[in-house]
Amino acid sequence: MDLLAFGNTGWGDELFFATLMTIAVSISAMVIGFCFALIFTPLKLSKNKFLNFIGNSYTTIIRGVPELLVIYLLFFGGSGAVMYVASIFGYNKYIEINAFITGSFAIGIISGAYSTEVFRGAILSIDKGQFEASKVLGLKKPVHFFKVIMPQMLRLAIPNLSNVWQITLKDTSLISVTGLVEIMRQSYIAAGSTRDPLFFYSFAAVLYLLLTFLSMKLINKLETKYRRGY
Amino acid sequence: MDLDLMISSFPKLLNATLVTLKLLSLSLIFGLILGLFFAILRLNKNIFLNKFSYFYSYIFRGTPLLVQIFIIYFGLGQIEFLRSSFLWIILKEPYWCAIIAFSLNTGAYTSEILRSAFETIDKGFLEAGDSLGISKKIIFYKIQIPIAIRQSLPAYGNEIILMLKGTSLASTVTLMDLTGVAKYIISTTFKPIEVFIVAGGIYLFMTFIIHNVIKFLEKKYSYK
Numbered sequence: 195m196d197l198l199a200f201g202n203t204g205w206g207d208e209l210f211f212a213t214l215m216t217i218a219v220s221i222s223a224m225v226i227g228f229c230f231a232l233i234f235t236p237l238k239l240s241k242n243k244f245l246n247f248i249g250n251s252y253t254t255i256i257r258g259v260p261e262l263l264v265i266y267l268l269f270f271g272g273s274g275a276v277m278y279v280a281s282i283f284g285y286n287k288y289i290e291i292n293a294f295i296t297g298s299f300a301i302g303i304i305s306g307a308y309s310t311e312v313f314r315g316a317i318l319s320i321d322k323g324q325f326e327a328s329k330v331l332g333l334k335k336p337v338h339f340f341k342v343i344m345p346q347m348l349r350l351a352i353p354n355l356s357n358v359w360q361i362t363l364k365d366t367s368l369i370s371v372t373g374l375v376e377i378m379r380q381s382y383i384a385a386g387s388t389r390d391p392l393f394f395y396s397f398a399a400v401l402y403l404l405l406t407f408l409s410m411k412l413i414n415k416l417e418t419k420y421r422r423g424y
Numbered sequence: 425m426d427l428d429l430m431i432s433s434f435p436k437l438l439n440a441t442l443v444t445l446k447l448l449s450l451s452l453i454f455g456l457i458l459g460l461f462f463a464i465l466r467l468n469k470n471i472f473l474n475k476f477s478y479f480y481s482y483i484f485r486g487t488p489l490l491v492q493i494f495i496i497y498f499g500l501g502q503i504e505f506l507r508s509s510f511l512w513i514i515l516k517e518p519y520w521c522a523i524i525a526f527s528l529n530t531g532a533y534t535s536e537i538l539r540s541a542f543e544t545i546d547k548g549f550l551e552a553g554d555s556l557g558i559s560k561k562i563i564f565y566k567i568q569i570p571i572a573i574r575q576s577l578p579a580y581g582n583e584i585i586l587m588l589k590g591t592s593l594a595s596t597v598t599l600m601d602l603t604g605v606a607k608y609i610i611s612t613t614f615k616p617i618e619v620f621i622v623a624g625g626i627y628l629f630m631t632f633i634i635h636n637v638i639k640f641l642e643k644k645y646s647y648k
Contacts (some may be wrong), residue, residue, distance in 0.1 A: 255624065257585075257631075258631035259624040260589040260603055261589065262592045262593065262603050263620060263627070266616065270610050271617055271620075360486075364487070365488070367490045368488075368490060370490070378488070378490060378491065391495075391498035391502060392495065392498075392500070392502045393499075395498065396495060396499065398491050398494075399491045403487055
């Protein structure tokens with residue numbers, strides 16, 4: 195237990211902040227994923243063959259390629275790509291991207307592919323009458339989307355989104371390969387300096403279990419909220 | 425785009441694919457055995473066995489695969505009696521540690537898939553078997569298992585693909601699988617996009633094959 199003391203003698207505070215980092219990366223990855231899903235879900239549902247192809251390639255490639263490979267691509271290629279774009283605008287100095295941004299972006303792209311599938315499924319299972327009714331009423335497109343489709347879509351999507359959240363949360367452990375100090379990286383450092391890997395990795399497992407357990411509780415509450423009246 | 429690099433790295437990556445496939449097939453076989461075992465425990469009415477199986481799948485599904493590999497590879501070596509026992513021959517090899525971690529992980533998911541498949545079997549089948557006077561064992565082997573396999577095929581296909589992606593974590597414990605070699609080439613040439621296209625293409629090809637094989641099996645074993 196001495197190993198977990200807060201302050202300079204133990205690893206308690208370090209692991210605490212590492213846990214906060216894991217939560218922060220997961221949340222920002224989830225948000226980035228939603229942005230991707232908002233772009234790619236309409237593409238996947240579109241009748242235009244070309245747009246459809248783009249949407250399908252995104253989800254197929256990301257869901258068929260290991261997460262680590264995507265992370266390596268962004269980690270090694272990310273600053274190069276940003277520097278290339280910057281050089282077009284006449285900025286030629288070296289740019290290093292923060293590990294947090296690369297990490298959440300990488301996990302965000304992955305979680306976005308899963309979210310896209312979830313949203314697509316949810317929209318497809320909304321009753322056709324709802325689309326027709328809002329058309330007949332002459333609702334404008336934004337009103338139609340935000341007031342008619344979105345609330346129903348969210349209710350249908352939440353159970354599956356909770357799965358996406360779990361996957362995202364667990365995927366953040368892979369970011370540790372890029373050196374961002376989250377739970378896994380911190381345990382690695384602690385295990386290396388105390389020569390007690392069994393304890394620290396088991397403790398990391400407990401932290402992840404705690405996070406998944408607590409988030410499930412929270413999501414269940416959300417679910418009951420959105421299921422009012424059903 | 426560096427086409428030469430893509431062509432020259434292709435054979436190396438293809439060689440590494442063999443390691444990935446070996447890891448995948450061995451862990452799927454062990455995982456299926458574990459999964460079936462724990463699914464049966466889960467359906468048992470004995471509360472202790474039932475809870476044991478529940479906690480097994482809860483723990484392995486609630487923690488990242490990376491933690492599981494690290495505990496087994498770095499952690500277990502710390503226990504003195506494991507080091508002196510015959511198990512150490514297996515546990516000192518990263519290859520077997522990775523397979524143990526993957527098997528336990530996919531076993532947990534498989535047990536959930538099989539459990540729900542067993543639970544959704546129409547009671548009429550079991551009652552029909554009962555009324556024909558077939559013994560419990562034969563009902564299990566000849567009625568429940570074939571139907572459960574059919575029911576769980578789509579979900580199990582997904583699990584195979586997830587596991588294929590999971591084997592990439594073997595590269596974190598020094599194994600040179602497809603991702604490991606890809607990372608090595610990236611870090612020596614600093615050409616991430618080219619290597620990603622080749623390695624990603626190989627992975628996509630494998631998922632494509634798995635997907636279609638499962639689809640074929642689904643059609644073959646459907647009732648209609």
